[in-house]
Structure formats: structure tokens, C-alpha cells
Amino acid sequence: MIRLARSLDRLQRHYDVVVVGSGYGAGVAASRLARAGKRVAILERGREFLTGEFPSRFPDLRQQMQVTGKRVRIGSPTGLYDVRIGDDMNILVGCGLGGGSLINAGVTLRPDPRVFRDEAWPAEIAKDGLIAEGYARAIRWIRPARDPDAAQRTKFKALASAGKALAEEPVAAPVAVTFKETINPAGIRQPACTACGDCCGGCNVGAKNTVALTYLPDAVHHGAQVFTHAKVRHVSQEANGGWRVHFERQDGKAGGAMSVGADIVVLAAGTLGSTEILLRSRAQGLAVSDRLGHRFSANGDIIAFGYGGKGPVNGIGVGHPSKVDGLDVGAAVSGQIEIVDEDDLARSLTIQEGVLPSALAPILPVLFLPNGRLLGALQSLVSGVYKGPFAGLQTFFAVSHDSAAGRLGLEDDRISLQWPNARDEPVYRRVDDALEALVKRAGGRYVKNPLAGTVMGHQPATAHPLGGCVMGRERDDGVVNHKGQVFDGNPRIGSADVHEGLYVIDGSVIPRSLGVNPLLTITALAERALIHLARDCGLTFDDAPHQRERAPAINVPPIA
Numbered sequence: 083m084i085r086l087a088r089s090l091d092r093l094q095r096h097y098d099v100v101v102v103g104s105g106y107g108a109g110v111a112a113s114r115l116a117r118a119g120k121r122v123a124i125l126e127r128g129r130e131f132l133t134g135e136f137p138s139r140f141p142d143l144r145q146q147m148q149v150t151g152k153r154v155r156i157g158s159p160t161g162l163y164d165v166r167i168g169d170d171m172n173i174l175v176g177c178g179l180g181g182g183s184l185i186n187a188g189v190t191l192r193p194d195p196r197v198f199r200d201e202a203w204p205a206e207i208a209k210d211g212l213i214a215e216g217y218a219r220a221i222r223w224i225r226p227a228r229d230p231d232a233a234q235r236t237k238f239k240a241l242a243s244a245g246k247a248l249a250e251e252p253v254a255a256p257v258a259v260t261f262k263e264t265i266n267p268a269g270i271r272q273p274a275c276t277a278c279g280d281c282c283g284g285c286n287v288g289a290k291n292t293v294a295l296t297y298l299p300d301a302v303h304h305g306a307q308v309f310t311h312a313k314v315r316h317v318s319q320e321a322n323g324g325w326r327v328h329f330e331r332q333d334g335k336a337g338g339a340m341s342v343g344a345d346i347v348v349l350a351a352g353t354l355g356s357t358e359i360l361l362r363s364r365a366q367g368l369a370v371s372d373r374l375g376h377r378f379s380a381n382g383d384i385i386a387f388g389y390g391g392k393g394p395v396n397g398i399g400v401g402h403p404s405k406v407d408g409l410d411v412g413a414a415v416s417g418q419i420e421i422v423d424e425d426d427l428a429r430s431l432t433i434q435e436g437v438l439p440s441a442l443a444p445i446l447p448v449l450f451l452p453n454g455r456l457l458g459a460l461q462s463l464v465s466g467v468y469k470g471p472f473a474g475l476q477t478f479f480a481v482s483h484d485s486a487a488g489r490l491g492l493e494d495d496r497i498s499l500q501w502p503n504a505r506d507e508p509v510y511r512r513v514d515d516a517l518e519a520l521v522k523r524a525g526g527r528y529v530k531n532p533l534a535g536t537v538m539g540h541q542p543a544t545a546h547p548l549g550g551c552v553m554g555r556e557r558d559d560g561v562v563n564h565k566g567q568v569f570d571g572n573p574r575i576g577s578a579d580v581h582e583g584l585y586v587i588d589g590s591v592i593p594r595s596l597g598v599n600p601l602l603t604i605t606a607l608a609e610r611a612l613i614h615l616a617r618d619c620g621l622t623f624d625d626a627p628h629q630r631e632r633a634p635a636i637n638v639p640p641i642a
């Protein structure tokens with residue numbers, strides 16, 4: 083494997099482009115601009131994980147948890163699983179080189195076309211034809227595929243059986259997973275998926291098509307420099323019109339606050355990260371739209387469980403190397419039920435069967451059983467969880483639509499979400515009804531939130547945060563334009579004027595719920611934004627995949 087990141091000691095004073103973050107938006111921006119010949123630096127707050135380094139035991143997973151709320155701050159600021167506890171909603175995002183792609187389920191779907199007819203989008207998105215090209219490029223690089231054995235997976239069959247309650251049949255879900263060994267578009271050899279089910283813990287096989295295995299190595303191949311442990315605080319404009327990116331180093335070395343100059347800055351730190359950076363930049367004097375922080379959506383997203391059902395599900399990952407012989411689980415999602423409401427888009431719903439990572443296996447009794455602590459101790463032999471009642475545990479990921487009425491702001495210098503009526507959003511009742519029917523059919527008990535009795539509380543939770551820096555026609559209805567350029571908030575200049583060289587390209591620009599898992603659309607919009615950026619700046623690049631395997635570079639030790 084190739085380690086991409088280098089020490090911050092090697093950061094130069096100035097780059098043509100600084101990309102903040104390293105998820106889908108960042109990966110596309112870095113790859114395309116490096117291909118266009120720009121000197122690119124990527125600043126990521128988390129650390130790099132090579133294939134094989136993701137937590138596979140609970141103590142390791144616990145070390146990679148960071149939990150932040152008003153009254154709580156637990157774990158390392160570079161922990162992979164970043165949980166934000168809010169008064170109205172909890173949010174889970176990824177932290178590490180590759181962003182959410184490291185821990186997501188990789189479901190790769192296009193939204194219903196009605197989503198793009200909503201007036202929330204600037205008209206150009208539907209009209210200039212480039213969104214179609216964006217999807218085509220995203221698909222070429224992310225390579226969604228369906229598990230050829232999806233219908234044989236026990237969890238798929240369990241969903242098929244439960245789906246009778248809604249008179250719905252599941253279909254195989256497209257996922258960003260390599261099912262047959264291949265050389266990927268970045269020239270990296272990816273082995274075939276072993277069906278271990280650990281996608282959401284981090285793929286230790288190298289079969290999940292993460293940003294860390296696709297766009298980021300491509301960017302590095304074209305000269306981009308990657309720096310981890312760099313948490314960006316704000317950006318400011320210099321007298322000559324260039325940009326300065328201010329960040330804190332998190333690698334424990336002296337130096338603390340640092341900065342780097344750039345002609346172009348691409349904020350791609352995700353919905354929470356990019357919005358937080360712009361909010362802080364505004365507090366430091368940058369004029370931006372007063373729509374900043376508005377239109378936060380949870381994408382109508384829910385994770386819930388069915389416990390105690392009659393048949394086996396095999397919905398707990400076995401990891402790699404496998405902890406349990408002879409158990410093929412399948413990728414984190416193999417099948418889904420699609421419920422399309424032709425009359426009311428908001429009522430459309432996708433329900434996926436999910437898998438919990440193997441590292442969570444030892445604590446499942448604690449989560450689901452009243453006397454679980456004792457049982458947890460008794461069942462410390464992990465295999466107990468695979469054979470006993472937990473073999474019937476069903477995990478559901480459901481995605482639909484909400485009103486995008488959340489609002490992000492800064493509180494004690496940290497991003498926080500205000501959405502007082504979030505739990506009353508109609509979507510939650512609808513999804514609960516559907517999932518309850520499925521679980522009842524399977525003979526189990528619907529468990530909406532096994533962590534309700536903990537610091538997580540009863541509020542809804544999402545892994546699909548969107549919005550905060552949404553695109554609009556002008557600064558009165560958006561923070562960026564359809565190309566991702568940040569509107570200048572100075573009232574003395576035109577309302578569609580932008581800050582030259584400052585972009586936001588990630589999930590934060592999406593102005594409404596998508597109703598499907600968002601990674602493909604985030605990537606497609608990023609590819610589209612880069613086509614525009616290249617045209618505006620007179621740049622050229624192609625997105626042709628590498629034809630040959632790239633020789634692995636000499637392995638260097640991890641940074642911190």
C-alpha cells in the first residue's frame with residue numbers, strides 16, 4: 083500500500099490551490115486540479131489509515147471514537163468516528179484521509195429526477211447538462227456495482243421475507259465495492275470483496291472504493307501534496323487578493339497555529355467542517371451571505387434495528403481476517419426496498435438492510451438486552467454473538483426526505499445545530515411505521531435507538547448531513563453559486579458577485595434532502611463544479627483512468 087500523507091514540516095509557504103478536507107468533494111477537486119497542472123496541497127484534520135489499519139476489535143474502535151457535545155468532549159480530535167451530540171439531533175461523520183468514504187456503507191444511488199426540479203437549486207443545475215456529465219465521471223471513478231451474490235445473502239433473504247409486510251420486493255443495491263479483483267482508475271490493485279461486512283468500520287481488505295483508494299492517490303500521482311493532522315480554523319483574504327488558510331496542527335508537534343497561502347482555496351471539509359470554517363471566517367471579517375448555516379438537512383436518514391426476529395439475518399460483520407469460520411455476511415448493504423410515491427416525492431423512501439462492524443460485536447448484548455452488561459461479560463467469546471439471538475439482529479438504513487429546516491451556527495467557537503422541531507418531522511413517523519411493520523413481520527421488536535439511555539439521548543441521528551453552505555442564485559438565497567463560488571456578502575456590490583478563488587465543494591452545498599444516500603450526488607456535483615472551474619480559469623484536464631498498475635511507493639511510517 084502507498085502512504086499518501088507527508089509531515090506538516092514539509093508544507094510549503096504557498097500553493098496554487100489548497101483543498102481543505104479529503105472526502106468526495108475534496109478528492110475530486112484535488113485530482114482534477116492536479117491533473118490540470120496546479121500545485122495542490124490537501125489539508126485534512128484526521129489521520130491516514132492504510133488498508134489493514136482500521137479497528138477490528140472493540141478497544142481499538144473505542145480509541146477511534148470522538149464524541150463532542152455541549153457538555154461532553156471524549157476521545158482524540160483525530161478519531162475516525164466523529165459523533166456530534168446535539169440538543170435536537172446527533173450527527174455521525176468520518177474523520178480521516180478519505181473522509182466519510184472510510185466508514186460509509188458505499189451505497190451509490192442517483193436521486194429521483196424530481197429532486198432536481200425543486201426551486202431550491204439554481205436553474206443552471208438542471209439546464210446546462212453538466213450534472214449528467216458529473217454523474218458519468220463520478221460513476222467511472224467510484225464504480226458502483228451490485229454484489230453478484232446479493233440475493234443469496236441471508237440478510238437479503240431476511241429483508242425479502244420482512245418486505246412482504248409492505249408488499250415490496252428488495253433489489254440488489256449498487257455499492258462502491260470491488261467484487262472482482264481489478265486495477266482501479268487510480269492504477270491501484272484492489273482485491274475482491276470478501277463479504278466480511280465490515281464496510282462501516284473501515285475496509286481492511288481494500289475492496290471498498292474509497293476516496294483514499296481513488297481520487298486521492300490520483301491527485302498525488304499528479305503531484306498533489308497531502309497533509310494530515312491539519313485542522314483548518316478559518317480563511318482570510320490577503321491584500322493582493324490571494325487567500326490564507328489558518329489551521330492548527332494536531333500531530334502533537336510544536337508549532338500549533340500555522341497558515342499557508344493559496345491562489346485558490348477549495349473548502350471541502352463536509353457539511354459540518356466547511357460551514358464551521360466559513361462561520362469562523364465571517365467572524366474574522368470575511369463578508370459572506372447571511373444564509374450561511376441555513377437549510378441543514380438530515381436527508382430523512384435513520385438507522386434502526388429489529389431484535390429478536392425468528393430467522394437468521396447474519397447482519398454482524400466478521401471482519402478480515404474473519405473472526406468466524408464459514409460465515410459470509412456480504413457488504414454493509416446488499417439489498418434495498420425502494421418505495422416510490424409518484425404523487426408526493428416527500429413520501430418516497432429507500433430501506434436498506436445493513437451490517438454492524440465486527441468490532442461492535444462484543445458490546446451488542448450491552449446495547450440490546452436489559453441484563454446485557456452481565457451477558458456481555460458472559461458472552462465475551464465473540465462467536466456467541468454470531469450464534470445466539472444476535473444472529474437474528476436486523477439493522478436498517480432508511481433514507482427519505484425532510485424539510486431541511488435545521489440551522490448551523492457557532493456556539494463557544496464550535497459548530498452547533500438548532501432544529502427544535504426536528505423530531506416532529508413527518509418523515510420519522512413514516513419511516514418508523516414502515517420499519518415497525520417489517521420487524522413485526524420478522525417476529526422481532528423494533529429498537530429505534532439502543533443508545534437512547536446514554537449521552538446520545540432520544541433525539542434523531544443522521545450520517546447524511548447536508549446543507550449549511552447551500553447553492554443559490556445570489557447571496558440572498560445561497561452561500562455559493564451553482565459552481566461552488568462563495569458569494570461576496572458585501573452589500574455595496576452586486577448580489578451575485580463572488581469571492582474570486584474561494585470555493586465550497588462538498589455535501590454542504592446541497593440545498594435539500596436527496597432521498598437517497600448522498601455520496602454519488604456529492605461526487606457528481608463536485609465533478610461538475612470542476613468542469614466549470616477549469617473553463618473559468620482556462621485550465622484543461624482529462625479524467626481518463628490509469629491503464630496500468632502503479633508501482634507501490636516505498637512504505638513510510640504513519641504520521642503520529
Ligand SMILES: Cc1cc2nc3c(=O)[nH]c(=O)nc-3n(C[C@H](O)[C@H](O)[C@H](O)COP(=O)(O)OP(=O)(O)OC[C@H]3O[C@@H](n4cnc5c(N)ncnc54)[C@H](O)[C@@H]3O)c2cc1C
Nearest residue numbers: 103105106107181182187188189314352355589599600601
Ligand atoms: C456510517 C456512515 C455510513 C454512510 N453510508 C453511506 C452510503 O452508504 N452511501 C452514501 O451515499 N453516503 C453514506 N454516508 C454519507 C457519506 O459518507 C457522506 O455524505 C460523504 O462522505 C460526505 O462527503 P463530503 O465530501 O461532503 O465530506 P466528508 O466525506 O465528510 O469529508 C470531509 C473531510 O473533511 C475533514 N475536515 C472536517 N473539518 C475539517 C477541518 N476544519 N480541517 C481539515 N479537515 C477537516 C473531515 O475529517 C473529513 O475527512 C455514510 C456516512 C456514515 C458516517
Ligand code: SF4
Nearest residue numbers: 275276278279281285
Ligand atoms: S464487505 Fe468487507 S471486504 Fe467487502 S467492501 Fe465491505 S469491508 Fe471490504
